[in-house]
Amino acid sequence: MDELKKTIKNLIISMRPRQWIKNLFLFAAIIFVKQFSDIEKLAAVFEAFIIFCFASSAIYLLNDAVDAPYDRRHPQKRLRPIAAGELPVFGAVFAAAVFGALSVFWSFYINNFFALAVIGFLALNVLYSFYLKRFVIIDVITIALGFVIRVIAGAVAIDVRFSEWLILSTFFLTLFLAISKRKNELMHAEETEAREGLGRYSLALLDQMNAIVLPSTIITYAFYTFSSEHSKLLMITIPIVLYGLFRYLFLINIKTRSDDGPTDDLLLDKHLLATVFIWLAVSVAMILYAG
Incomplete structure (x- = not known):
């Protein structure tokens, strides 16, 4: 039981809940098109936010699994659960696949365009984790595009035009x-x-x-x-x-x-x-x- 609790704790740490603050970009559209008093649309954006939290955590788990050999030689990153061996790489990748699949399937309950945004976000970041982060300039552009997708996703989730x-x-x-x-x-x-x-x-x-x-x-x-x-x-x-x-x-x-x-x-x-x-x-x- 103690081992299970430790694994769950390390999984949550590796999901990086503190980084979920980045998903607040999904609220940009509802604020700037003055729809934040519409309870139904506000609920839809909150749901979209939760979906992106699962999607982004899937990427963090995958990225840490891919970067584990480098992180073990880093003074701070070596303490991350995957790099430290406290969360198995296979377990992290499996959890990433589960969270990624969950975010995609759930996104279709909002609408198809939002689902495309989630799929695009996951695809872009998987490419980043395995390939794009090796390239100068392309790496930072890819990161910025991830935030653009968040803003667009927040708009299409409530079917409003974005500036x-x-x-x-x-x-x-x-x-x-x-x-x-x-x-x-x-x-x-x-x-x-x-x-x-x-x-x-x-x-x-x-x-x-x-x-x-x-x-x-x-x-x-x-x-x-x-x-x-x-x-x-x-x-x-x-x-x-x-x-x-x-x-x-x-x-x-x-x-x-x-x-x-x-x-x-x-x-x-x-x-x-x-x-x-x-x-x-x-x-x-x-x-x-x-x-």
């Missing part, structure tokens, strides 16, 4: 976060054995990439606020977004090692967490005021 500018700003924002995470990994690469692909980056290249992506994030978000059919008052949130982006840049350049990247930064940095809550509160207030 092209919202999709673009999501892509550039998450691309910025992915590039910044790579920079942090490279800054601390001497502490561990760099995984395949990371060594091909340089700090100068990553800084140049962010010099393009960061302005693109701001511009596309600004265009979204100007073109919003619900409230152009959303442009008031632009300075809040600017502060959040600059705060994250500051953290990346001064912080110590963080394996979980943006998720840890958001949850552990009070300034960044407060910025997100203020941005969300002001955005909702402006949308309601315009209505």
Whole structure:
């Protein structure tokens, strides 16, 4: 019984529930099309969120199983249950298959387009785990596309039209976060054995990439606020977004090692967490005021 409890505990840890915060991107559409007061649609997005939690956990389990040989040589990642041998690789892969299949079958109960989004998310991330993460630039673009799929999935789950500018700003924002995470990994690469692909980056290249992506994030978000059919008052949130982006840049350049990247930064940095809550509160207030 104790062994079973230990296995379940290690399985839950490997599912990385703290990373489920990324699936909150599914709520973007229902908030910005002013449908959050519709209980039926809100329930549908919550259901979609749970489905994506299973799907993303399937990917985390698979990715940790694939990366176990590298993680065992990493000072922090070697403590992960799969790398430490506390959760068998076969068991992790089997659980990943079960969670992946569950998320796909469940998604069809929402609608077929949402199911396609879930299948696309899983397929993209399986490719990333086995192949795409080896390639410079393609790896960070793949990560950003995963978030774009989340936003689109949240929209199709409740059958609402999503703004092209919202999709673009999501892509550039998450691309910025992915590039910044790579920079942090490279800054601390001497502490561990760099995984395949990371060594091909340089700090100068990553800084140049962010010099393009960061302005693109701001511009596309600004265009979204100007073109919003619900409230152009959303442009008031632009300075809040600017502060959040600059705060994250500051953290990346001064912080110590963080394996979980943006998720840890958001949850552990009070300034960044407060910025997100203020941005969300002001955005909702402006949308309601315009209505």
